Structure formats: structure tokens, C-alpha cells
Amino acid sequence: MSNQQATLDQKSVTAARMLGVEMIEASHSGHPGIVLDAAPMAYTLFEYHMRFNPKQPKWINRDRFVLSAGHGSALLYSLLHLNGFDLTVDDLKAFRQMGSKTPGHPEYGWTPGVDASTGPLGQGLGMAVGMAIAEKHLAAQCNRPGMPVIDHYTYALAGDGDLMEGISQEALDIAGNLQLNKLIVLYDSNDVSLDGPLSMSTHDNVEQRVKAASWNYERVEDGNDLAQIDAALWRAKRSDKPTLIEVKTVIGYGAPKQGTNKVHGTPVGQDGLAILKEKFDWHEPSFTVPQAVYDHFQELVAAKEKQYQRWLEIWASYQQQYPQLAAQLMNDEFKLSDDALNYQPGEKIATRLVCDDALQEIARQNPMFWGGAADLASSNKTLLKKDDNFAADNPLGRNLRFGVREFGMAAALNGITLHGGTRAFGSTFLVFSDYLKGAVRLAALMKIPTAFVFSHDSLAVGEDGPTHEPVEQLAALRSMPGVDVYRPADANETIASWQVIGKTTDRPSVIVTSRQGLPVLAAAKHAPVERGAYILAPAQTNHPAGILIASGSEVSLALQARERLAKEGIDVQVVSMPCQERFLRQSKQYQEMVLPPRLDKRLAIEMGSSMCWHRFVGLNGMVMGVDEFGTSAPGEQVIEKFGFTPERVAAAFKQTA
Amino acid sequence: MSNQQATLDQKSVTAARMLGVEMIEASHSGHPGIVLDAAPMAYTLFEYHMRFNPKQPKWINRDRFVLSAGHGSALLYSLLHLNGFDLTVDDLKAFRQMGSKTPGHPEYGWTPGVDASTGPLGQGLGMAVGMAIAEKHLAAQCNRPGMPVIDHYTYALAGDGDLMEGISQEALDIAGNLQLNKLIVLYDSNDVSLDGPLSMSTHDNVEQRVKAASWNYERVEDGNDLAQIDAALWRAKRSDKPTLIEVKTVIGYGAPKQGTNKVHGTPVGQDGLAILKEKFDWHEPSFTVPQAVYDHFQELVAAKEKQYQRWLEIWASYQQQYPQLAAQLMNDEFKLSDDALNYQPGEKIATRLVCDDALQEIARQNPMFWGGAADLASSNKTLLKKDDNFAADNPLGRNLRFGVREFGMAAALNGITLHGGTRAFGSTFLVFSDYLKGAVRLAALMKIPTAFVFSHDSLAVGEDGPTHEPVEQLAALRSMPGVDVYRPADANETIASWQVIGKTTDRPSVIVTSRQGLPVLAAAKHAPVERGAYILAPAQTNHPAGILIASGSEVSLALQARERLAKEGIDVQVVSMPCQERFLRQSKQYQEMVLPPRLDKRLAIEMGSSMCWHRFVGLNGMVMGVDEFGTSAPGEQVIEKFGFTPERVAAAFKQTA
Known part of the structure; x- marks a missing residue:
């Protein structure tokens, strides 16, 4: 010098x-x-x-x-x-x-x-780790002899x-x-x-x-x-x-x-x-x-x-020789064609298992898609089965093994997403979203499309007890600006949610899935999840008594309650609301089509904090939620104890003002 | 063997x-x-x-x-x-x-x-650390020669x-x-x-x-x-x-x-x-x-x-010789007599500064009270000024210096609380409650009275920008079962909140305080904070037009809007709701006294996620909340940009159905 x-x-x-x-x-x-x-x-x-x-x-x-x-x-x-x-x-x-x-x-x-x-x-360190992970993976996946496009x-x-x-x-x-x-x-x-x-x-x-x-x-x-x-x-x-x-x-x-x-x-x-x-x-x-x-x-x-000019030259030849890879590197959407994903109406299947199927298909259809878990892949059902682990000596692996490090995982996922060139997801139990909430927030602030998969979405977790049973986590995530939270009702809505998530590039998405089996709903096939909510089961008459609104596992419960009420001559329509945030972004016209103002006898049903639902039911409506901690017992028993049965739902509807 | x-x-x-x-x-x-x-x-x-x-x-x-x-x-x-x-x-x-x-x-x-x-x-380790901290402190504070009551x-x-x-x-x-x-x-x-x-x-x-x-x-x-x-x-x-x-x-x-x-x-x-x-x-x-x-x-x-019998013998003499210390060890409430705490109506003072005053008094009046911060004591205003730091070589210190370790702090506080013999608090910025949410949850599950002090409670944080401006944190905490969240409107409500927290032994408490100065409200002197909400400014006529409901810094804003509306001949009552959870536990009679069902033209005002307020306003009411991230600028400008001015509040009230 x-x-x-x-x-x-x-x-x-x-x-x-x-x-x-x-x-x-x-x-x-x-x-x-x-x-x-x-x-x-x-x-x-x-x-x-x-x-x-x-x-x-x-x-x-x-x-x-x-x-x-x-x-x-x-x-x-x-x-x-x-x-x-x-x-x-x-x-x-x-x-x-x-x-x-x-x-x-x-x-x-x-x-x-x-x-x-x-x-x-601390989160900056986590994001830097994610960026370095993305670099290592993309270098292995995309570079070709003499063409170190990622280096x-x-x-x-x-x-x-x-x-x-x-x-x-x-x-x-x-x-x-x-x-x-x-x-x-x-x-x-x-x-x-x-x-x-x-x-x-x-x-x-x-x-x-x-x-x-x-x-x-x-x-x-x-x-x-x-x-x-x-x-x-x-x-x-x-x-x-x-x-x-x-x-x-x-x-x-x-x-x-x-x-x-x-x-x-x-x-x-x-x-x-x-x-x-x-x-x-x-x-x-x-x-x-x-x-x-x-x-x-x-x-x-x-x-x-x-140095940039030299890279541009390489990139120009690279685009010519490897147009697919070049396009992939610049792509930020993933697609999910659901031809291979069929579920029979009536069949019962946990949405975490459908999520598993969806992830396999997405991975097959999108080489730039990958992700991992905080040591719960086996429970979350988020392992990409045809792929290896991403590891020091295997940068091509697409399964990220983050260990029991939820927050570190989430920050790293944000880093991967910030880097560009891939789309990444990470999973844990919904209840442990508490551990990584700060990173979902940062993703929302940055408007980046990290995908979070949270399984075991309700009290139905059962035996593991209240420390493992989410109650207020949905409210916590939904109250956060700039993030879409999906709680699909069945297999069809799960697939549709992933399709919407793939196309969403301006915000993080959270998808929560059930541990327990849920009936496949014929009416949910190709559901308009992108609109956040829709009439799943319309009223039978021109003068329905009111509306049942539900998400996730409580949608099929609402359908059962509807049948029960119908037998008593009470006609209600059932609205499935897999994504509140998307519904709130729809036109007033659409919102009022789904929730007509004159129908103010409304019951919202969700096994989670009632706080999220009052805006949809008003003072004349009611929310069947969970505003206390759960308990340790087999899942079905816990669900029953907390009153999530067709009889109780029907009775609650009759009690609304 | x-x-x-x-x-x-x-x-x-x-x-x-x-x-x-x-x-x-x-x-x-x-x-x-x-x-x-x-x-x-x-x-x-x-x-x-x-x-x-x-x-x-x-x-x-x-x-x-x-x-x-x-x-x-x-x-x-x-x-x-x-x-x-x-x-x-x-x-x-x-x-x-x-x-x-x-x-x-x-x-x-x-x-x-x-x-x-x-x-x-991980939290168990944190709680064990807290228990060991409590043991070390109490041993130093309470043991007397030949009487190792804590050991x-x-x-x-x-x-x-x-x-x-x-x-x-x-x-x-x-x-x-x-x-x-x-x-x-x-x-x-x-x-x-x-x-x-x-x-x-x-x-x-x-x-x-x-x-x-x-x-x-x-x-x-x-x-x-x-x-x-x-x-x-x-x-x-x-x-x-x-x-x-x-x-x-x-x-x-x-x-x-x-x-x-x-x-x-x-x-x-x-x-x-x-x-x-x-x-x-x-x-x-x-x-x-x-x-x-x-x-x-x-x-x-x-x-x-x-071994237990030997301890009992020591304890018996100890109780005789040191009745005060013995009683202190078995006590789980703290008191706050507010004789020395006086604020002049009209004066402007940040509730974090009032909290500071309150903490000094509580520490003076209750030797078993202590706490610390995650390296933000100077901003949270939570240093006990007459006390030293608790340290390896100073177990008598009552200021815990947790470092930038929010989650570890919160778990340790839970451990201190579980140990018994003291009451402890910990502080950070409200926005960083995200980092320790899992520990507030565990405190709520365990029904233990850990106190969390979160300052900088809104967009008024200002220059530090959206990463530091809480929006959805109040909703996240309020949606959690078993925890009381206080957001006092002024100096008087801050003191009253601490008095209620001192008497609360069956759940954690969260108190959020403002960075900016807030007018001292005469009508809030000895406010019934234990009831969660009350009519701060009654209607002037028998036929009020509606209700303004607010918490924290928005209460004085509501009062200003009320004056403005009164000039236009619109009579509204103002309800201050420092603690939603306590209000929801009141009798229906009390709730309907404060929020009469016939008055369904209601506007709730809070610089945070609107989600928490819909239950109080219904479909005919409105919430002036914040459902987007904040921005970096001087606090007053941010407040204005987001519409929290008397004019906008008055206008919003007029728009309610």
C-alpha cells in the first residue's frame, strides 16, 4: 500500500x-x-x-x-x-x-x-447463514464448467x-x-x-x-x-x-x-x-x-x-447454453399442477399428509423448491422423499436439517429467500411458531415469500397436552401485517393453498395443517382459496337463518351442524374461510356476497383464540373458540371436552342473538 | 456400596x-x-x-x-x-x-x-437458571448465622x-x-x-x-x-x-x-x-x-x-427471631402505597417514567421485589436506582442484568417466580416481546405471577422505524389465555396497574408503557383498573350518540375527540380500557354498564392491530387500529401519518354505522 x-x-x-x-x-x-x-x-x-x-x-x-x-x-x-x-x-x-x-x-x-x-x-446472523446456504446450493445446482454464475x-x-x-x-x-x-x-x-x-x-x-x-x-x-x-x-x-x-x-x-x-x-x-x-x-x-x-x-x-462485466459475459453464454437453468435462477414462483393429487370425497386424511403429497409434487415440478424442518420433519410430514439432505458434503441436497432451532431456521429461510434463485419452506409445530415469530415478522416487513408450514394446528394434538396444543398462535400470526395464514379445511383446500402460495411473491405465507384425519369435501375441489373465503354449502332457501363460518378442521364440523340444524328446519349457509387476510383484501362486493350484512346471526367456529373472529360475526353473532389452555388426553376426547361437536355447534348457533 | x-x-x-x-x-x-x-x-x-x-x-x-x-x-x-x-x-x-x-x-x-x-x-434450562438465581439471592438476603433457611x-x-x-x-x-x-x-x-x-x-x-x-x-x-x-x-x-x-x-x-x-x-x-x-x-x-x-x-x-425435620427446627427459631424475614419469604404479594406518587392533571409524562417512579416505590416498600432488563433498562426505565446489580460477587443486588437475551430473561424470571420468596419483573421493548412470547405462555400455563414490563408500546417509537414499532404485539399477548395485559392511559392508571399486579398471584401480568409523554388525567386518579375498563368521561346527556373506547396513549386522544364532537353537538362517552382480560372477567351487569348494548355506535381506538377490538364494537362499530407496519420518522409525525389525531378520530366516529 x-x-x-x-x-x-x-x-x-x-x-x-x-x-x-x-x-x-x-x-x-x-x-x-x-x-x-x-x-x-x-x-x-x-x-x-x-x-x-x-x-x-x-x-x-x-x-x-x-x-x-x-x-x-x-x-x-x-x-x-x-x-x-x-x-x-x-x-x-x-x-x-x-x-x-x-x-x-x-x-x-x-x-x-x-x-x-x-x-x-441476532436475526441478521441467521439471514446471512441462509444466504450462504442458498449460495452453496445454487452453485452446486447451477454452475457449469467455466461458468461460475453463482460464486x-x-x-x-x-x-x-x-x-x-x-x-x-x-x-x-x-x-x-x-x-x-x-x-x-x-x-x-x-x-x-x-x-x-x-x-x-x-x-x-x-x-x-x-x-x-x-x-x-x-x-x-x-x-x-x-x-x-x-x-x-x-x-x-x-x-x-x-x-x-x-x-x-x-x-x-x-x-x-x-x-x-x-x-x-x-x-x-x-x-x-x-x-x-x-x-x-x-x-x-x-x-x-x-x-x-x-x-x-x-x-x-x-x-x-x-468484475460485473466479466460475469455478464459468462451469464450471456450461460443463458444460451442453459436457458432452463438461467430461467430457473431468475424465477420466483413455483407451480403445482395437481393432476396426480386426487382425494376421494368422504375419505379421511390429515391435511399434514396432504401437505406431504403436495410437497413431493412441488419438489418434482420445481427444481428450485426446497426446505426443511426444525427436527420435526417426521411429524410435520415435510421431508422431500426423493431428495437427500443438504449437507457440508452434499450441497445438492434439498432437505434442510435445521435441528431444534426454530428461530434460527426461520431467519435462515428468510436469508435463502432474500438471496433469490429458490423458494424455500420450513416447518415445525404450530405451537412452536411462538419461538420464531420474530422472523415471520421480518419476512412480512421485507415482503418476501418465505413459506412456513406449521402442523398440529389445534387442541386435537391431544396427549402431548397444553404445552403442545396451540390456542392463541393463529391469532398471533393473523394479527401480524403482511402475512397470509392458510388453515385449509381438507385435502382440496390444502392443495389449493399451496397453489396460491406458489404464486405469491410479495409476502410470507403460513400454512397450518392438522394432525388428525379430516374428511375430503367434494365442494372444496378447486376451492377459490385465493379469495380467502367462499360459500362452501349455500343456504337451501331464500331466507336462511344465518351463517356458520369456520376454518380448517372445524369446516366439516360446521357441515355436520348444518345438517343437524336442517333437520330442525333451520337453514344456514356454511362459509369456509381458509385465509382471513385474503378475504379482507377482496372487494366489499365479494365480501358481502359471502357474508351478507342482513345475515347477522352468525357463528364462527375455530379451535383457537376467539379474538380473530369477532370482526366477522359482530355483536349479534357468536364465536366458538378456545380462550383457555388445552389438556392432555386423546385428541378426540379433548375436542369433545372443549365442545367441538355437531350438537354443541348447532346449539350455539341457536343461542346467537 | x-x-x-x-x-x-x-x-x-x-x-x-x-x-x-x-x-x-x-x-x-x-x-x-x-x-x-x-x-x-x-x-x-x-x-x-x-x-x-x-x-x-x-x-x-x-x-x-x-x-x-x-x-x-x-x-x-x-x-x-x-x-x-x-x-x-x-x-x-x-x-x-x-x-x-x-x-x-x-x-x-x-x-x-x-x-x-x-x-x-430449552425453557427448562432457563427456569433452572432462575431458580438458582433466586436461591443465591434469598440465601444472601435471608440466611442468618446458624440458620441457613435457604440453602x-x-x-x-x-x-x-x-x-x-x-x-x-x-x-x-x-x-x-x-x-x-x-x-x-x-x-x-x-x-x-x-x-x-x-x-x-x-x-x-x-x-x-x-x-x-x-x-x-x-x-x-x-x-x-x-x-x-x-x-x-x-x-x-x-x-x-x-x-x-x-x-x-x-x-x-x-x-x-x-x-x-x-x-x-x-x-x-x-x-x-x-x-x-x-x-x-x-x-x-x-x-x-x-x-x-x-x-x-x-x-x-x-x-x-x-433433613427436612432439621430444617423445620431451624425454621421454627428463625420465625421467632426474624419474624419479618420469615413472613417475607412466605409472601407472594407486593404492595404499592402511592402516597409519594403524585402527578398534576394536565402535566405530560411518559408512562415509562411513571413506571420508573412506581418501581422505585415498590422496591422501597417491598424488599422481596426485584427484577431486570434485557439490556434496555435505561430505555425501559426499570433500573432500581437505590440498588446494586445482582452479580456473582453481589448476591444482594436487586438489578438483574440479563444482557440482550429476552427469552432467557423471561424463562429465568419464571424460574425466580417458581422458586418463591420474591416477586420479579423483567423488561424490554414491546416489539421484542416476540422474542420471549414462549415464556409468557409458560408463565400463563403455570399460573405464576411473573411481571413483564414492555415499554415503547406503539408507533410513537418513531425514528427507530418499523422493526422497532410494535403493531400486532398487543393482539398476540391478549390472545394468550391466562395473562393480563395492562396498557395504562396515564400516570394514574400506571400506578393503579402496578397496585393490581402486586395483588395478582395466579397469573402473569404484562404492563406496556409509552415512550412519549401523556397527559395526566384527573378522572383517572384511583381508576378501577382491577375492573379492566371504566367510564372515564360520561355522556353529557341522556341520549349519547355512542362510545369511544381506547387504551393507553389513545385515551387522551379520545378525550380530545370527544370535546371536538361535543362542539358539533355529538355527545359521546369515553371508556378507558387498560386491561381487556379483566374487563371480560367482570359480571355481565358491569360490562353492560360500561358498554350499554343499546349504544352500538362505537369506535375503538388503539395504535395496534385492530383484531383485539372488534369484540367490543361489533359490526355497527369501527376500529381505528393499525393493520400495517409503521415507518421511520419522528414519533409525532408517525402518529399523525397513521391518522391518530382528534380530527380523524372525530371523523371516524361520525362514519360509524
């Missing part, structure tokens, strides 16, 4: 630091601590290691970068700006302001160059907070087991967290811990030493394991309160800014970067753009 | 094994794998190490035992039976049957001798699944940091999980991992060797650190499919039972234990009962 180069590097790091703290000053809000301490490592990574093209921020073979410590957004934005991404000085000035491109935490799909939404700690690294920058979160351990273990050698984590190790010195709450030895998870460990003693950081990154790239580089830093480096939690989340103030300028020998007006620094970045980026 | 003793020990272990598998056979449901492999370690622990009294299963100074691998319930029940707890052979025969004392997973408060409900993996160990039995869960890492770190040397975990290391060999999903080196967390590690090579297990337990007790004993076992030991996942969760069958009987030289009819074995257990328990 020449002297001039070294000077430019230092000035560039200072530019990133100063822009970052100036953004925070301007908005009176943000986290200067990490901006000041992590700028050198982020700069070295971006400029001397990462491959990207600021003009093509979605290039599929770019190196991925996940700022797991999402509160360092100001640092990321300043680097994106300096590297020529579509982020102007005005955008930087609008940091954390309404509608700006520079929100408080990085938002995927909103700011060019942001590869994942982060902020909820990139995944980087993450994590802080102490990330590593304290339990999900970090799950991510470490998953990556270690799979030997994801192209995953490199920079650990901003500054010994301070929000509430004070790290020693108050942790004595974790990170080196020992990551080695225990079969990772390579590298250490940089001085987080301001670009050469040390650079060397560690080179060693990491040569390792045959995933690498964590512990970079020792001083939080808020250069600020008056450096080294303390006072500089973590509070702007440094005008005085602090003056001291920083002095310290870093920086004499520019606010938000001003010398042209020489801009030029330096441009030069570095020009080299990256050449 | 004499030969006779050794033979009796072996027979006793066999008795535990056989009862366990017979229970599973009888119910055709359960997990024989762990019963067969972990019986020797559980037996050695219970008989040769643990102090308990089967006649006094709630003895406060008993050693605690948490079966973190809760699917091993059959083993626990058989040991409890053999040790003379109130659990008959008939109870064992009714394993997993309706209403039996032997449900599918251990249930605290239901089966004598069960110290914690377990099943959702016991906490044991947990964990499996591979527990250790794969991220929460296990959080628990390890918390315990290691606090050097909880009286916490001992038996790790049933059988290399198999539900879906197959552990090697599919993990290469974690547990020894290295626990040492990284400052634990002592012991190893038993042969899980059938009682002497080895016994020796390891003795070494563990002498360590100055928490200890994990890795006991190598063969899953389903003795059964035809031993060593494979086929024996994890499927009964062994009559053939398997015959083979087991052969293998263990056991010739008893089903559910039959030789008298000699019962006698052996009785002898061992007699010695334990003597």
Missing part, C-alpha cells in the same frame, strides 16, 4: 464516520457508537473484498452484506453513498425522516444496496448484542454443521452494550464458543488498523469453515464519551462533532466529502464494475 | 424404567427413548443427592428439579411415585388421559413434585434438543456470568433427536461451548454406571461454577430399536416390552414393583425426611 493510498484510505474511513455522525446529528437520533468504531472494518470489507455493482444492486452474484447490528444504519448508508449507490447527500440528510431512503434501521426493498432488513438483534461470499457485521441473542447460537451451529466456508462474520467487539459495560451481563468467550461450533476464528487486535482487518479477511476466505473475525474496537471511537454506553445511542452533539473533526483532522463543512475521496471510491468501484 | 445395595439400586432403576415404558404402552403415547436412557442418572440424582420431602412437595428449601426435556415425563412420574409423592399406580396407569395427574408433559401446580412445566424445549441446589435434566435451542445459550451465559455454582445440569447426551442422528444437524462441541460460558464441565462415559454419575455429581457440587455433566447414553437403552430415533417418541410395543423385561431381568406383572424396591425407596426417603 502506497502512502498516498493509505492516506486516501484513512480519509475515506473518516468520510464514512463523519457522514454517519452528521446524519445522526441532523436527525437528533441514531447510534454513533458503532458508526465510529466499525467504519474501518466496514470500509475495508466493502472496498477491498466485496464484489458489487452500485448500478445493479440486485445482481444475483453480488457478495451479500448483512448489517446484523442494524442500528449502525448510518454507517451503511454513508458507505452506500460513497460507493455510488442511488443514495444522495440529500437522502443522507433526511436520515430517519418521513419517507426518506434512509430509515432508522436498514430496510430491504426500500434502500438500494440493503440486502436485509435488520434491527431486531460469491456472504458477509455480516455483528455486535455484542447480536451474539448475546440465542438465535446467534442457532445460526452458528447451523453454519458450522454445514461448513459454510463462504460465510464471514465481522464481530465488532467493543465490550459495551446499551446498558453499560458488557462485563455486567456476559463472560462469554466468543473464540471458544465459535470454535465449539466448528467455526474458524480470527482476531484483529486494533479495529482501526485496516491492514490487520484486510489480512484477517484474506485468511477467512481461505478457511474451509465459516469464519468469525473478532475485531476489537472502542465504541464511539474519537468521541468524548468513547468507550462507554453513553455514545451507543445518543448523538454526540455539536461539541462532540467538533472534537471528532479535530481528532480525525477533518475540516469539511457538514455532509461534505472532498472530491479526492469521491474519486478514490469511484476508482475502487470501477474495478468492481469490471 | 454393598452388593445388596448395588442390586437394589439396579432394581430400582429398572423399576423406574419399566413403570415408565408401561405407562407409555398403556396410553399408546409417549417417549420411551429418554425414559430408558436417563433413568440411571435421574435415579442417582433423586436418591443420592436431592433433598426433598414427598409429603411437603412445596418445601421452600427443597432442591429443585427441572425436567427440561419434558417429554421424559413418564420417567419423572415413576420416580415421584417410587419416592412416595402423592401419585398412585392408578395415576401412572392414567398417563396422558383426561384429567389425570400424569399429563403428557410435566405440569406445575397439577402434579405434586413437579417444579416447573416443561415441554417447549439448596437446583438441578435440571436436559437433552440434545434443549441444547440446540438458542435459549439454552442465553441460559448458559446468564448462569456463567453469575457463577451460579449451585446449578447442576445433567445432559442426557444420546446423539439422537426426533428426526434422526444428531450429526445431521449439529457438530456442536458441548464441552467447549459450556466452558466458553464459564461453566464447569463433567463427563460420564457410561450413562448406566451409577457410581460414575454419583461421582460426577459430587464433583459438580464442589465446583465454584455452574456445572454441566454430559452423560453419554443410548437412547431407548434395552429396547429393540435402541440407539435410533425410532424409539424417541413411539411406544416400544408388547414385543419391545417383553425384550426389555428379558434384558433387565424383570419378571413382574405390569405396573408392579417388588416390595423390596419400595422399601429401599422408603429408606432413602426417610433420610431425606430427617
